Amino acid sequence: xxxxxxxxxxxxxxxxxxxxxxxxxxxxxxxxxxxxxxxxxxxxxxxxxxxxxxxxxxxxxxxxxxxxxxxxxxxxxxxxxxxxxxxxxxxxxxxxxxxxxxxxxxxxxxxxxxxxxxxxxxxxxxxxxxxxxxxxxxxxxxxxxxxxxxxxxxxxxxxxxxxxxxxxxxxxxxxxxxxxxxxxxxxxxxxxxxxxxxxxxxxxxxxxxxxxxxxxxxxxxxxxxxxxxxxxxxxxxxxxxxxxxxxxxxxxxxxxxxxxxxxxxxxxxxxxxxxxxxxxxxxxxxxxxxxxxxxxxxxxxxxxxxxxxxxxxxxxxxxxxxxxxxxxxxxxxxxxxxxxxxxxxxxxxxxxxxxxxxxxxxxxxxxxxxxxxxxxxxxxxxxxxxxxxxxxxxxxxxxxxxxxxxxxxxxxxxxxxxxxxxxxxxxxxxxxxxxxxxxxxxxxxxxxxxxxxxxxxxxxxxxxxxxxxxxxxxxxxxxxxxxxxxxxxxxxxxxxxxxxxxxxxxxxxxxxxxxxxxxxxxxxxxxxxxxxxxxxxxxxxxxxxxxxxxxxxxxxxxxxxxxxxxxxxxxxxxxxxxxxxxxxxxxxxxxxxxxxxxxxxxxxxxxxxxxxxxxxxxxxxxxxxxxxx
Numbered sequence: 001x002x003x004x005x006x007x008x009x010x011x012x013x014x015x016x017x018x019x020x021x022x023x024x025x026x027x028x029x030x031x032x033x034x035x036x037x038x039x040x041x042x043x044x045x046x047x048x049x050x051x052x053x054x055x056x057x058x059x060x061x062x063x064x065x066x067x068x069x070x071x072x073x074x075x076x077x078x079x080x081x082x083x084x085x086x087x088x089x090x091x092x093x094x095x096x097x098x099x100x101x102x103x104x105x106x107x108x109x110x111x112x113x114x115x116x117x118x119x120x121x122x123x124x125x126x127x128x129x130x131x132x133x134x135x136x137x138x139x140x141x142x143x144x145x146x147x148x149x150x151x152x153x154x155x156x157x158x159x160x161x162x163x164x165x166x167x168x169x170x171x172x173x174x175x176x177x178x179x180x181x182x183x184x185x186x187x188x189x190x191x192x193x194x195x196x197x198x199x200x201x202x203x204x205x206x207x208x209x210x211x212x213x214x215x216x217x218x219x220x221x222x223x224x225x226x227x228x229x230x231x232x233x234x235x236x237x238x239x240x241x242x243x244x245x246x247x248x249x250x251x252x253x254x255x256x257x258x259x260x261x262x263x264x265x266x267x268x269x270x271x272x273x274x275x276x277x278x279x280x281x282x283x284x285x286x287x288x289x290x291x292x293x294x295x296x297x298x299x300x301x302x303x304x305x306x307x308x309x310x311x312x313x314x315x316x317x318x319x320x321x322x323x324x325x326x327x328x329x330x331x332x333x334x335x336x337x338x339x340x341x342x343x344x345x346x347x348x349x350x351x352x353x354x355x356x357x358x359x360x361x362x363x364x365x366x367x368x369x370x371x372x373x374x375x376x377x378x379x380x381x382x383x384x385x386x387x388x389x390x391x392x393x394x395x396x397x398x399x400x401x402x403x404x405x406x407x408x409x410x411x412x413x414x415x416x417x418x419x420x421x422x423x424x425x426x427x428x429x430x431x432x433x434x435x436x437x438x439x440x441x442x443x444x445x446x447x448x449x450x451x452x453x454x455x456x457x458x459x460x461x462x463x464x465x466x467x468x469x470x471x472x473x474x475x476x477x478x479x480x481x482x483x484x485x486x487x488x489x490x491x492x493x494x495x496x497x498x499x500x501x502x503x504x505x506x507x508x509x510x511x512x513x514x515x516x517x518x519x520x521x522x523x524x525x526x527x528x529x530x531x532x533x534x535x536x537x538x539x540x541x542x543x544x545x546x547x548x549x550x551x552x553x554x555x556x557x558x559x560x561x562x563x564x565x566x567x568x569x570x571x572x573x574x575x576x577x578x579x580x581x582x583x584x585x586x587x588x589x590x591x592x593x594x595x596x597x598x599x600x601x602x603x604x605x606x607x608x609x610x611x612x613x614x615x616x617x618x619x620x621x622x623x624x625x626x627x628x629x
Contacts, residue, residue, distance in 0.1 A: 005087055006099040013087055014532055016094035019055045019071045025217045026078055028264040028310035029053060034560050035490065042078060042307050043067050049310070052555040057490055058532020061555035068551040070532065085118050092119065117190075121246045124183055124191045125220040129212045131177050132165025132205075132223075142166045144228050145209045152276055153362045154283075162211065162258075162279050167225060169207030192222065192241040207232055208239065211254065211275040213247070213293050216304075218257040222247040224275055224293055240294040250300045253290040254278055256308070262287040263308045267316040267344075270373055271297060271305075271335075276358040277321070284357070284366035286373055302338045309344050316344035319376045321357060335379065347376035383409050384422065388429055399430045403441055406430070411445030477580060481512040482553065484577050485519070487570040489554040491563075492525030492534055494570035499525050502574060506581040511549050518542040518550065 020029060020037050032038035032052060041051040041062040050064035061068035067077070075086040091098050136142055136159060145166040149159055159165075167174065175194055185201060188194040194201045208225035215221050222241035227234070241247055255278040263269045270289045272278055281289030292301060297320075309316040320335050335346070349372050351360050361369050387406045392398035403426065410426055413419040419442070427438040484502070488495055499519075507513040519525070521541040528534040535554050542550045560566045589611055596605045 004101055005084065006101050009091070009096055009098045010087060011533070012096045013091050013094055013098075014058060014070065014072070014536070016096060017071045017090050019058055019060065019074075019532075020053050022071045022090070022093075023053050023060060023074055025260070027051065027307050030310060033557050034562060034566055036557065039310060040307055041065060041067070045303070052557075054490060054555055056531065057535040057554045059535055059551060059554050061551055063552075063555070066548075068548075068555065070536075079118070088119050118246055120183070120187060121191050121244065122219045122221070123181075124178060124187065124193060125212070125222070125246075127178060127181055128174055128193055128223070129163055129165065129220045131174055132167055132210050132212075133160070133163065134165075135168055135173075136164065136166040138166075138168075141169055141207060141229075148209055148226070148228060152280075152358055154276075154279060158279065158283060162275075162282075163214075163220070165210050165212075167203065167205035167208050167210050169229065171202045171206065174203045174205075175201055190244060192244045192247070204241070205239065213241070213252055213254055214257040215246075215252070216256050216260060219246075222249075222252065222293070224254065226275075238294060248300075249293050249295050250298055251304065252293045253301060253304060254293050255282070255290045256304070258282060259288050259290050260308055264310065267309055268319065269305050269309065269317075270319045270321065270349075272321045272357055274356065274358070277356050280358040280361040281369060281373075284361055284369035286357075286370055289357070297335055297338065299338060302342060306342055306344070309342075316342075317347060317376075318342055318344050319347045319349050319373055320379065321349045321372065346379035348379050348382040349373050349376040350382070380409060380413055380422065381425075384426060385429065388426075393431055399432060402430050403432065403438065407438075407442045408445040410442045478509050478512070480573065480577055480580070481507050481509055482556070484570075484573045485512060485515050486553045486556045486558060487566075487573060488519055488525050489515075489535060489538065489550065490558060491566055491570060492528035494563075494567040495574050496525040496528070498571055498574045498578075501578045503581065506577055511546070514546045515542070515550055515553065518546060 023029065023037075023039070026042050027039040029037040029039045030049075035054055035056045037053040037055075038049045039051050039053070040046055040049050041064055043062060044065040044067075046064050051060065051062045053060045058070050059068065060070075060074060069077070071090060072083065072086050075089055076083060079086070079089075088098065136145060137156075146156075149155075149164065154164075175188065178188060178193065183191075188201055189196055193204055195204045205223060205225040207229050209228060210223045210225045212220040213222040213224055222244070224241075225239045227237050227239070240249065243249060254275055259269070259282075266288060268288050270281060270286055272281060272289050272291050274291055278289045278291045281287075290305075305318060309318075335348075351372055355363065357369050357372065360372060384406050387409060388402040391402035391405070393402060406426055410419060410422045413422060420439070423439050423442040424435055426442070427433065427435050430438070432438055484495075488499055492499075502516070505513075507516050518538050518541040522528075522534075522537040529537070535550070539547055539550055558566060558569075560569050593605065593609060598605045
């Protein structure tokens with residue numbers, strides 16, 4: 001049994017992995033100043049970004065919920081992995097071959113059978129995707145699969161771009177491939193690629209066109225399969241992988257790995273209903289399209305989309321496309337219930353003939369798909385119209401029933417101006433022609449929305465780590481101390497030649513003195529290694545709540561825009577703080593001098609006077625340096 005990961009390999013993983021790239025696969029990041037990025041925290045619901053990522057220190061921190069850590073801890077939290085599995089995943093990404101040491105310190109390779117379960121399952125799905133892709137080009141039954149794609153306007157190149165493949169209709173073609181790669185029976189069942197029957201294991205997908213479902217990092221974690229043959233014993237048109245340790249359908253969005261960068265860039269996501277719709281949208285220039293995988297769009301999907309869109313600034317859009325039939329309208333109304341999960345504007349795009357994007361591309365061309373999205377209408381308008389269409393508007397009773405059904409939708413519109421506008425529209429659409437009556441009816445339904453809607457569990461927020469008493473934010477000296485420590489933790493090179501001038505008593509706040517002690521114990525900024533290793537070294541000397549304060553200071557914003565400005569700013573900060581200490585020393589010397597008799601204590605008086613002269617000169621020097629002179 002292998003032991004611990006070799007320390008040198010662990011350090012290599014930490015040094016080679018770009019923290020902003022790892023986090024950026026889950027969170028839309030924007031620049032937060034020199035060497036910093038910000039985004040919405042993936043660990044609790046928020047609309048204003050308090051999640052900070054600093055690649056130079058290798059640390060991330062949320063100032064909202066208190067969570068913090070490095071790249072390994074981020075992967076552990078976001079994917080629910082153990083330490084070793086998270087390191088293995090990042091090592092694979094960074095191209096680091098991990099070694100393991102036993103209790104005696106001897107190096108050993110970790111046996112393949114002992115590798116992390118996640119990595120094993122991902123490798124199985126990679127092999128399966130490659131196998132299915134090869135089968136799509138084979139003669140025989142695969143011709144039906146190729147014909148299905150061609151009829152919908154997709155070429156061989158298109159299929160390859162999206163990883164589409166074909167599962168042979170024999171019972172164990174994929175199983176033979178996976179067994180040959182060394183995967184065991186239990187793993188095959190756990191992966192969802194195999195089913196268990198009375199006569200043993202069998203391929204779950206047989207005689208079907210298959211789409212790989214990938215996580216946001218591009219790893220295939222499941223498949224969706226479309227029925228092609230009439231003799232398929234499973235009548236369901238679409239068959240998806242069951243939930244596994246690497247696949248949760250409520251958290252999966254097909255196409256997100258392809259769309260994430262365009263979503264972040266354009267601040268728009270287009271939610272479609274099927275795999276071929278995603279393909280049609282991307283091929284038509286709508287590169288922000290995603291689809292759910294065999295389930296309705298739900299709260300977990302909404303959270304993922306919100307993280308991809310980033311902070312709430314009023315410009316982001318979520319556009320739902322639905323078929324124009326009753327099922328599509330029902331899906332739209334279901335999506336409307338999630339409107340409060342978004343800080344983005346929500347819309348619906350429905351083709352006039354009720355076609356989905358795949359059908360529209362085939363009948364009217366790629367430009368029509370882009371036009372469909374651009375012709376979107378606000379989701380609440382669609383919800384209102386869909387609601388009142390269910391009633392007979394030719395009778396007073398029908399109009400009143402329609403009004404009472406639609407009024408809560410209008411009353412829930414957050415923008416009061418839009419609410420009044422749609423109340424007036426509702427009056428027209430229902431045919432009352434009595435705005436006052438309709439407005440009163442809407443206002444009866446427009447009370448303040450509770451922060452927690454009935455039946456919705458509150459977001460779990462992990463308890464913040466213990467902290468030292470916070471320094472008074474109104475105290476300018478305490479804030480100066482804080483800025484100095486933030487600078488030395490994030491950019492030690494900027495203050496390496498002046499930091500030693502600071503004694504521990506330069507820091508008045510107990511927590512700041514403790515952090516200064518940890519920095520000094522770590523060798524000080526003059527001996528700081530490059531990259532994340534410096535902060536890791538300081539944290540080795542920061543115990544208990546001091547570590548939490550180090551993490552917080554290492555993630556705090558630095559009010560500069562470039563490294564040259566950072567160095568000048570850091571030196572001036574240190575000079576100002578040293579100057580504060582010099583001022584205290586001058587004051588102490590003056591008080592001592594005032595207590596001495598220049599006649600009877602002439603020798604001591606002269607010595608203190610000389611010291612006071614030296615301290616005054618030093619104070620002026622540091623004061624000039626603090627002012628940039």
